[in-house]
Amino acid sequence: MQKEDLDFFRKWFFEYVNQFSSPDLFIKENIELKIEHTGRVCENILLLAKSEKISENDCMLAETIALFHDLSRFEQFMKYKTFKDSESENHAFLSVKILNKEKVLSHFSKEEKGLILKSIECHNMMEIPQSIEKHSKLYFFCRLIRDADKIDILRLASEEYSEENRSLNPALELYLPDTRGYSEPIVSEILNNRMAKIADMKNRNDVKLLRLSWVFDINFPATYSLLREYGYLETIMSSLPEIKETSLLRRHFENYLSSINS
Ligand SMILES: [Fe+2]
Structure with a gap:
């Protein structure tokens, strides 16, 4: 993977999310919240990746996973007005579906593409499936995105709760x-x-x-x-x-x- 690939993905991501602009303030707030979340998860995953001293190429792979892990959240919110998967669709599967449909990862090798998609698919599961071998690279990336994601959801939650008088975002409180x-x-x-x-x-x-x-x-x-x-x-x-x-x-x-x- 090249640095140019990552630049292209970042650009593609912003072009993709731009189509979800809405005059409705509630939708707008939640779309922006997920754009910000994606950026923070990218930062978190790099901090974790660097602490694990992985290669430059693997750091870029990690960032790609973070960039696309919640890609479906925009479509999900526009369509169902909720982030609750049980009342809409599994957002991890939907992210993989969109990436395949848009052919964003088409010039990756089969291994790298598989690693990115599977890490995204597993990021919101209760646990990493047992079928993924414990010492594999895939297992490592699954663990990385799960931690990076959790750090930022905890940030969002703590920001919501620290402002006592602020009315909570009902979408974040899952209604x-x-x-x-x-x-x-x-x-x-x-x-x-x-x-x-x-x-x-x-x-x-x-x-x-x-x-x-x-x-x-x-x-x-x-x-x-x-x-x-x-x-x-x-x-x-x-x-x-x-x-x-x-x-x-x-x-x-x-x-x-x-x-x-x-
Ligand atoms: Fe997610």
Whole structure:
């Protein structure tokens, strides 16, 4: 892969997203949010890739994966007015479909194209499929995009929650109600150091917990360092409601994170 390829992809990306401009402010806000998210995920993936000291070519491959990982979000939002895959389409599969349809990666070798598409396809799965060999290059790139993506979703969430009086973007809250308490299966998954499941979310508190539960699926030490440096987890944690389960959950997260540090 050449530097010119990456320049072409960046240019192509902006031309592609330009067709989704809308006078509707709600659509506009969410389209811009995903453009910004893509840029941040590109930055994150490079930070992680560099911390792993991978080759220049692999850094460019990583950036290409980041650039296209959410390519479908624009079409998805325009068409369904939601980012919720369960009420629209699986956005990872849809991104792969668009890349194939647009023939963006057509001059790549079969291996490189396969690596990019498969990493995108797996970026939002609950876990990386077992069929992907643990020490393979593909497995490495799957882990890279999953971490880079999570860092930025946590940034977005912490920014939303740190401005207390701001009305939350309902699309980011997945249109869930602002009711009291937590959903029990989510609390239980967290106390067992497991990622919570989207299907178990019943309200906005659960959205916060689900995002915090991603700490159990972090792949690289540099990801923890960045999260620590930026303080996203602390901001989300301090936005949790003052109810009895919260202190238990906060303690659990803190103990887990300090066990990672030591
Ligand atoms: Fe995504």
